[in-house]
Amino acid sequence: MTKTPWQAVKVIAFDLDGTLVDSVPDLAAATNATLSELNLANAQEQQVRSWVGNGAKVLMTRALSFAQPNKPVDEINQQLDSVMPRFMHHYGLHLEKHSELYPEVLETLTKFKTSGYKMAVVTNKPYEFTIPLLKSFGLFDFFEQILGGDSLTRMKPDPLPLIHLIDFWDVAPHQLLMVGDSKNDILAAKSAQVLSIGLTYGYNYGEHIGLSSPDAVCESFSQVGDLLLN
Incomplete structure (x- = not known):
């Protein structure tokens, strides 16, 4: 059987706004x-x-x-x-009045955790708002690393947050996957030389995420699970 790039993934980094939560x-x-x-x-x-x-x-x-x-x-x-x-x-x-979790996020994250993936949030949202938002939707405990836009000296599309994760978990770039809805997510992934999946349902300045050439495009969050787990 031919190996796919997804089989090497050990760490998954997720954007927050437009990826996990419609905020x-x-x-x-x-x-x-x-x-x-x-x-x-x-x-x-x-x-x-x-x-x-x-x-x-x-x-x-x-x-x-x-x-x-x-x-x-x-x-x-x-x-x-x-x-x-x-x-x-x-x-x-x-913060939590009108935001909604996207469909199948909890179920898919649960599958990833059960399967042994390490997971992180990499968002440009200020850290002080990231934590309560994750907690309000029951997402906080899925993630070992949570990086807000002000957690490091630079944020996406700079690759620094992803390089930080590579160093934190001591993995090779091809073992890290960035999942997001914006070209900033894909640009950061390309600069860090890690895999990327672009989601079509989030916020991307009116552009189709496919124009940023991620390694894969998914129309729903569960399709990310299909790619990695099947």
């Missing part, structure tokens, strides 16, 4: 609460979906630019110093 409804609520405080126009949830993936600061930069289209970029950046604490406050209030 945009709460991010949109926090974004609009922040904009409302500034007497600025609110955004539609679909717009917020296109802004997610590069961390909270970039999300609010995009939101402020949307609401103030004539404002210069340097003034938007100056605004962030006072706006970010308010956004973080509102997101803390909305």
Whole structure:
């Protein structure tokens, strides 16, 4: 029987937003609460979906630019110093109110854990929000490593978080798999020379994840399990 690259995988790193959890409804609520405080126009949830993936600061930069289209970029950046604490406050209030676990996530993670895979979360979401979100959906205990966007000096698409996992578990790059919904996940995987699976159902700036050329494309979370476990 011909061996597949998936048979070498020992460690699986998962993105969070758009991969395990649909968190945009709460991010949109926090974004609009922040904009409302500034007497600025609110955004539609679909717009917020296109802004997610590069961390909270970039999300609010995009939101402020949307609401103030004539404002210069340097003034938007100056605004962030006072706006970010308010956004973080509102997101803390909305963290678990409207977010939903994607179908078959719990079942598939359980299969991976039973099969002996080491698992990690690698997200650009701030660490302080990552932990309570994972706990609220019963996901926390699946993961031995949880890296937020501020856990290391650089975040995705930089390969540093994945290189950290390679070093932590002392595995070869081809033994690590990155699973995510965004081109940032795939770019990080390619830079770290690890395998990648792109999910079609998350947030990827309106682009099909296949355009980033991951090693495989899956339309559901359970298909990741099918690839690795069958």
